[in-house]
Amino acid sequence: LRLALQTTLTHAVWIAASLLFALFGIAPASVDRAARLAIRFATGIVIGGTVMDLESLLGIPWTRIGLAMPMVLIAIWSAAAMPPLSPTQKSGGMAAALQIGTITLLTIYGIATARMTCGDLLYFWAPKAQHFFFAQKIDTEFLKFPHYYLMHPDYPPLLPMVYTWCSIAAHHFSYWGAAFLTPLYLLAAVLAFRGFAAQKIGERRATASATLLAAVLAFGFAEGHAAGGADPQLVMFEVIALAALTFADAHVIAAIALAGAAFTKVEGAAFAAVVVVAYTLVRRDWRRALVLTAPAVILLGSWILFARHHGLLDSYGRGGTRLHTDKLGLVLYVAGFEARYHAMYLPWILSLAPLALARHWGRAVLPLLVAGGAIVYTIFFYLHEPDAVWWIKASAERVLLTPLAALVVASAAASD
Amino acid sequence: MSRETLQRAVAFGGSLLLCAAMVYRYSVLRPPYFAVPATLVDHVSGVEHETRGALILVKQVEPLIPRGAQVTAFRPKNGQAWNDNGVYLTAVGLLPHHSVLPPWTASADLRGDQLIEYVIAVGHPFDHPSYAPIAGFPCGWLYKRR
Numbered sequence: 001l002r003l004a005l006q007t008t009l010t011h012a013v014w015i016a017a018s019l020l021f022a023l024f025g026i027a028p029a030s031v032d033r034a035a036r037l038a039i040r041f042a043t044g045i046v047i048g049g050t051v052m053d054l055e056s057l058l059g060i061p062w063t064r065i066g067l068a069m070p071m072v073l074i075a076i077w078s079a080a081a082m083p084p085l086s087p088t089q090k091s092g093g094m095a096a097a098l099q100i101g102t103i104t105l106l107t108i109y110g111i112a113t114a115r116m117t118c119g120d121l122l123y124f125w126a127p128k129a130q131h132f133f134f135a136q137k138i139d140t141e142f143l144k145f146p147h148y149y150l151m152h153p154d155y156p157p158l159l160p161m162v163y164t165w166c167s168i169a170a171h172h173f174s175y176w177g178a179a180f181l182t183p184l185y186l187l188a189a190v191l192a193f194r195g196f197a198a199q200k201i202g203e204r205r206a207t208a209s210a211t212l213l214a215a216v217l218a219f220g221f222a223e224g225h226a227a228g229g230a231d232p233q234l235v236m237f238e239v240i241a242l243a244a245l246t247f248a249d250a251h252v253i254a255a256i257a258l259a260g261a262a263f264t265k266v267e268g269a270a271f272a273a274v275v276v277v278a279y280t281l282v283r284r285d286w287r288r289a290l291v292l293t294a295p296a297v298i299l300l301g302s303w304i305l306f307a308r309h310h311g312l313l314d315s316y317g318r319g320g321t322r323l324h325t326d327k328l329g330l331v332l333y334v335a336g337f338e339a340r341y342h343a344m345y346l347p348w349i350l351s352l353a354p355l356a357l358a359r360h361w362g363r364a365v366l367p368l369l370v371a372g373g374a375i376v377y378t379i380f381f382y383l384h385e386p387d388a389v390w391w392i393k394a395s396a397e398r399v400l401l402t403p404l405a406a407l408v409v410a411s412a413a414a415s416d
Numbered sequence: 417m418s419r420e421t422l423q424r425a426v427a428f429g430g431s432l433l434l435c436a437a438m439v440y441r442y443s444v445l446r447p448p449y450f451a452v453p454a455t456l457v458d459h460v461s462g463v464e465h466e467t468r469g470a471l472i473l474v475k476q477v478e479p480l481i482p483r484g485a486q487v488t489a490f491r492p493k494n495g496q497a498w499n500d501n502g503v504y505l506t507a508v509g510l511l512p513h514h515s516v517l518p519p520w521t522a523s524a525d526l527r528g529d530q531l532i533e534y535v536i537a538v539g540h541p542f543d544h545p546s547y548a549p550i551a552g553f554p555c556g557w558l559y560k561r562r
Contacts, residue, residue, distance in 0.1 A: 099431065106438055114453035115445045117460050122467050123502065127509035134512055147518050148508065150501060173512075176454055215431035225460055334477060337464035344435045344495050350430035357423050415423050 010170050013313065015178035017169030018162065018184060021045045023075040028250045029083035035195020036085070038188040039253060040078070042240050045233075046260040047074060048165060049158045050299060053138070057306065061136035062168060099211040102266055107183045107218045111227045117179055118229030118398075124151035129163035130173050140310040154307040154314045155317045156300065158263040159230045177220065178228040182221060185232035189239040190214040196250070197241040198365070209354070209412035213239070216347050217406055223341045224397030230265045233399040237261040238271055239405050245279060246367055246413050253293050259295035263303065266315050267381065267399060272296045274373030282366045314335040321384050331382045334389050358414030367413060369410035371406035378403075464552030466491075466502045469538040473555040474510040480551055480558055481534050484511045489536035490519035498520045503538055522547070535559040 025044030027036040051070050052062060060066050110116040128151060131142040131255075138161075143153040162181070167173045194210035201209070217235060226232055241257035244250035258275060261268030272293070280289045304316050341347050358364065378399050382388045442449070445459040455472060457465035470489055481487055489507035490500035497519040508516045521532035522542060531546055538556040541549075547559040 099428070103431070103435060106435060110438070110442055113442070113451075114456050114458040115442050115460060117456040119457075119460075119465075119467075119502070122456070122471075122509060123505040127505065127512075130509050130512040148505075151508075179456060204424060208424040211431045211486065212427040215434035215438075219434040219441075222438050222441055228456075240517060342441070346433060346437060350434060353426050353430060354423055357419060357426065359419075 010172050011174045011177045012178070014166045014170040014172070014174040015180050015184075017166040018181055020071075020169070021048050021162075021165075022369035024048050024071055024078055026078060026081065026253070026256075028244075028246060028248065028253060030199055030250075031192075031195030032198065033085055036082075038191035038195070039240060041184070041188050042192065042236055042260065043253065044078075045158070045162060046237075046256050046263070046295075046299075049161050049260075049263060052161045052165065052295045053157070053299075053303070056138040057116075057302075059137075060165065062132075063136060064168060067165070071235075074150045096207040096210065097192065099207070100187070100194075100214050102213040103211070103218045104183050104187055107186055107221060108180075110222050111179045111182060116182075116222045116225050116227045118225050118227055118231075119394075120230070121175065121178055121228030123383065124155075125159055125163065126173065126175060126178065127151060127161040128157075129167065129178070132157075132160050132164040133167040133173055138306075140312065143312050144310060148157045150312075152315060153312040154304070154316050156263045156265060156268070156303060158260065158360050159233055162233070175228070175315045180227075180379045182227040182232045185236040186214065186217055186221065189217065189236040189405075192236075192240045193243045193412075196247040197412050200247045201412060205412070206416050209408065209415065212350065212354070212411075213405065216351055216408055217401060219343075219347060220341070220397065220401040220404060223343070224401070226398050226401075229398065231401060234261055234264045234271075235401050235405055237264060237268065238402055239409065241275060241366055242370060242406060242409050245275070245361065246409055251288055255295045259291060259299045262296040265280065267377070267402070269296070269300055270377040270381075271370075271374060271402060274370055274377065278366055278369035278373060281369065318384070323383050323389075324378075324386055325383060327383060327386070328379075331379055331388055331392065334392045335379065335382065335396050335400075338392055339400055341397055347404055348407070351404055351411060354415055355407075358411065360414050360416045363416070364414035365411040367406045367410035371403040371410065374403040374406060375400075423456045466500075469512070469555040470503045470506050473538055473553055474507050474536060476553050476555075477536055477551060477558040478511060481511075481514060484515065485534055486502070486515045486517055486521075486532050487511060487534040487536060488517050488519050488521050488532050489538060490522075490540045492525050492540045492542045495526055495541060497535075497542070497544075507536065531561050 021044035022041040024047045025040030027039035131139045163178055190210050190213050193213055194206050198206035237257045237260035241254045244254040258272040262272045276289050276293050307313050385391050423484055455468050457468050489503050490497055500519050504518055517532055522535045535542055542559050548562055550559045550560045551558040
C-alpha cells in the first residue's frame with residue numbers, strides 16, 4: 001500500500017509540475033479567468049521550453065536550481081504584467097463547467113483505463129524525455145546514435161522538454177503522468193477558445209461551441225489514441241492561435257502559440273505557415289503577419305541550426321525528397337477512409353453543421369482557409385512516402401484533428 | 417425557435433452524440449471497465465498491444481542487469497531475434513541507465529563477443545546456443561551470454 005501511495009504521489013507531483021507553466025505565461029486582459037489560466041498555461045510552456053532550449057545551448061545543466069532562477073524571474077515579470085480581471089468577465093458559470101467538465105472526465109476515464117495511449121509515447125517521446133532528464137540537457141549523443149534513428153533525431157523537442165521539466169520536479173519520469181497531460185491540453189484549448197469566442201459571439205454561443213470543440217477533440221483523442229503523444233499539445237497551440245486571430249486580434253498570443261506549434265511537431269510549422277498566409281490574404285496586413293511569424297521562425301530556425309550543427313538533420317533536411325504524385329489517388333482514398341473516425345464521419349458532420357445556420361461568413365474565412373490548408377499539407381506530407389498506407393492508418397485520425405478544430409472555430413465565428 | 421437557440425441545440429446535440437460515440441468506443445475495447453490496468457496499453461485495441469509484455473517484463477528484469485550493460489529486447493519469432501522495433505524502442509525508454517541496442521545484436525549468425533550481453537525475450541523463449549536463461553517471469557525471460 002505504501003509503495004502504491006508513493007507511486008501515485010510521484011505521478012501527482014509530475015502532473016502538478018506541468019501546471020507551474022501557467023506561472024510563466026501571458027494572457028490578454030480581455031478574456032475571463034479560466035481562459036486566462038488556459039492561455040497562460042500554453043504560452044508558459046513555450047516560454048519555459050525556450051528557457052530550457054537556451055540553457056541547453058549555453059551548456060547550463062537542467063537542474064532545479066538552474067531552471068528555477070530564470071523561471072522565478074519570468075514568473076515575477078508575468079505576474080506584474082498581468083492586468084487585473086474586470087468584474088464583468090465571467091467564466092461561463094455552472095453550465096460551461098458541467099458540459100466541458102463531463103467531456104474532460106470521459107477523457108480521464110479513457111486514459112486511466114489505458115484505452116487511449118499513444119504508441120509514440122512508448123517508442124520515442126518517453127525515451128527522449130528519459131534521456132534528456134538524466135543528461136540534464138538536449139542529449140545530442142542519444143539523438144544521433146544511429147540505432148535510435150527511428151526516434152526522429154531532429155524532431156522538435158518541446159514535448160520531451162515538457163516531460164523533462166515534470167521529471168525534474170518529480171525526480172522521476174512518469175509514463176502515466178505523460179498520458180494524463182492530455183486532459184490538461186484539452187481543457188486549455190477549450191477554455192482559451194471559449195474566452196476568445198465569448199468576446200465576439202457572446203457567452204451562450206461561445207459555451208455551446210466550446211462544448212462542441214471539447215467533444216470533437218476528446219472523441220478524436222480517444223479514437224486516434226493520442227494520450228501521451230504530441231498531438232494534444234499541438235492542437236492546443238493551434239486552437240489558441242486560431243481563436244486569438246479569429247475572435248480577438250490577439251497577435252502576440254497567436255504568435256507565441258504558433259511558435260509552440262512549430263516547436264512541437266513538424267506539422268506545426270506547416271500549420272504556422274498556413275495561418276500566416278491565410279492571415280495575409282484575409283487581413284492584408286503583412287506587418288502583423290511578420291509579427292505572427294517571428295517567434296516561430298526564431299525558435300524553429302535555432303533548433304534546425306542546432307540540429308544541423310550536431311549532425312541530427314533528418315526530417316528538416318528532406319527538401320529534395322521525391323513527391324509520389326502517382327500515389328495521390330491512393331493517399332486520398334486511404335486518408336478519406338480513415339477520416340470517417342469509425343463513426344461515419346460524425347466529427348466532420350457535426351463540426352460543419354453549425355455553418356448551415358450561419359450568417360457571418362466573413363469572420364469564418366480565416367479558419368476555413370486554415371482548415372483547407374491543413375488538409376492540403378497533410379496530403380502533401382503523405383505523398384512523400386512511397387508506401388504511405390501504413391503511415392496514414394497510424395496517424396490520420398490524429399493529424400486530421402487540426403482541420404476539424406479549425407472547422408469548429410469557423411462554425412463558431414460565423415454563428416453570430 | 418430563434419436562430420441562436422437552434423445553433424446551440426445543434427452544438428449540444430452534436431456534443432452528446434460524440435460523447436455517446438466515445439462511450440461506445442471505450443466499451444468495445446475489452447473489459448474490465450473499472451479495474452486498474454497493469455500497463456498503459458491494456459485496452460488500446462481489441463487484441464494485445466505489441467508492447468504490453470515488454471512493459472511488464474522489462475521492469476521486472478531491470479534490477480538483474482548491471483547498470484551500463486548492453487541489452488536488447490524483442491519477442492522471439494521461432495526462437496530467433498528479429499527486427500522487433502516496437503519492443504526494442506520501448507525498452508530504450510524503460511532502461512535509461514543501460515545501453516539498449518537493436519535485436520540484430522543477438523541474431524543467429526553472430527557468435528562470441530559479437531553478441532550482445534543480455535537479451536530480454538518477451539513472450540516466447542529465445543533459442544541461441546550462446547545464451548542461457550538467468551531468470552524467468554510470466555511474461556518472458558532474461559538471457560545472458562555464456
